[in-house]
Each structure stands twice: as structure tokens, then as C-alpha cells.
Amino acid sequence: MPGSDGPLDDDREKNRRLAAGIGYPIIVKASGGGGGRGMRVVRQEKELAQAIDMTRAEAKAAFNNDMVYMEKYLENPRHIEIQVLADGQGQAIYLAERDCSMQRRHQKVVEEAPAPGSPPRSARLSASAAPKPVWTSAIAAPVPSNFSMSRASFTLSK
Structure with missing residues (x-):
């Protein structure tokens, strides 16, 4: 951007x-x-x-x-977030995506999962099975045990 x-x-x-x-x-x-x-x-x-x-x-x-x-500044974009759960040892799995586009004063009002218009679950699973580099996010939040949850945000213009 x-x-x-x-x-x-x-x-x-x-x-x-x-x-x-x-x-x-x-x-x-x-x-x-x-x-x-x-x-x-x-x-x-x-x-x-x-x-x-x-x-x-x-x-x-x-x-x-x-x-x-x-x-x-993008007018009326879609705000899509993707959750990833990682164990800190290089293993990560894709959990879900959600549409957080409904906002008031730049704050999420509704999060809808799965995101409308996203590929069917079978397509998401086959895409997530392909080898990809594991990344960590600056917005990862600690969770009890040795796992961390990361969230990637994407803003899409029409």
C-alpha cells in the first residue's frame, strides 16, 4: 500500500x-x-x-x-483477517479467515467467519497443505503453554 x-x-x-x-x-x-x-x-x-x-x-x-x-486511504475496503496457530518450533497451521469489514470509527463491529466469498473449505484446505514458509507476526499474542496465535490483516479494495 x-x-x-x-x-x-x-x-x-x-x-x-x-x-x-x-x-x-x-x-x-x-x-x-x-x-x-x-x-x-x-x-x-x-x-x-x-x-x-x-x-x-x-x-x-x-x-x-x-x-x-x-x-x-481506501474507501469501503474489505478487511480480511487470517488466524494462524504456531508452536514456536516451526510448525504452524491455518485456522480460519474472517471478514471484519463492518466497522464504526475504525473499530470492528462484526466479525464474520468464514469470510463471505471465500473459497469452499476443501479449496482452503488443499491450498493450506502446500509447503509455505512459516512466518511470525508483530501482532502475535501469547496464549497459555508454548503456542502463539498470530493474526494477519489484509485490506482489499474493490
């Missing part, structure tokens, strides 16, 4: 050029954010500087981290 390579700095002209290169609308997001907080959609260049300033202030207050970045 087009966006900044890292946190935005205080150079307003550089940020303006970056947003123009990405193309409006863009979204300014808090690096340490979550729970639907620390995000502003910017539809025009004249809104950019204020959106960056406001997002930084909200991020500092909510997360004690004022770093923000920007990326292309």
Missing part, C-alpha cells in the same frame, strides 16, 4: 509532497495506535497539516507516542 516509509517529520513541505505522491484521500495514523484511535482521513491538501498535528497530539495523549505515518 502506498505510504510513508517511516514516521513523518516536522517538514510540512516534505509531508505535502509525500501526500501528493500517494494521492488523496490519505489517512494519517498513530504508530503506537489501536482501538480506532489516532487516525484522521485527509481528503484535500489544505487539511493535511492540521490532521498531522491533531493526530500527533491525540497519539501522545493516548499512547505516549507522537509518531505518525500516512498511507493511501
Whole structure:
């Protein structure tokens, strides 16, 4: 997804050029954010500087981290998440996918599984049986014992 390579700095002209290169609308997001907080959609260049300033202030207050970045804002995308269970020894299995597209203020309201329009279970199972590299996610959460649950999120535009 087009966006900044890292946190935005205080150079307003550089940020303006970056947003123009990405193309409006863009979204300014808090690096340490979550729970639907620390995000502003910017539809025009004249809104950019204020959106960056406001997002930084909200991020500092909510997360004690004022770093923000920007990326292309997708209108009405599908938000698909995939769950993987791993044992920490290189073994991982695909559990399920779910559609988390129904959101209010960037927070999930409904998670639907399996995701509508996903391939039939037999196709998913045969695809998951193919050898693939095992990866870990920065959003993996610990679970009791030696297992961890990872979630990969995908945002799909129409």
C-alpha cells in the first residue's frame, strides 16, 4: 500500500509532497495506535497539516507516542483477517479467515467467519497443505503453554 516509509517529520513541505505522491484521500495514523484511535482521513491538501498535528497530539495523549505515518486511504475496503496457530518450533497451521469489514470509527463491529466469498473449505484446505514458509507476526499474542496465535490483516479494495 502506498505510504510513508517511516514516521513523518516536522517538514510540512516534505509531508505535502509525500501526500501528493500517494494521492488523496490519505489517512494519517498513530504508530503506537489501536482501538480506532489516532487516525484522521485527509481528503484535500489544505487539511493535511492540521490532521498531522491533531493526530500527533491525540497519539501522545493516548499512547505516549507522537509518531505518525500516512498511507493511501481506501474507501469501503474489505478487511480480511487470517488466524494462524504456531508452536514456536516451526510448525504452524491455518485456522480460519474472517471478514471484519463492518466497522464504526475504525473499530470492528462484526466479525464474520468464514469470510463471505471465500473459497469452499476443501479449496482452503488443499491450498493450506502446500509447503509455505512459516512466518511470525508483530501482532502475535501469547496464549497459555508454548503456542502463539498470530493474526494477519489484509485490506482489499474493490
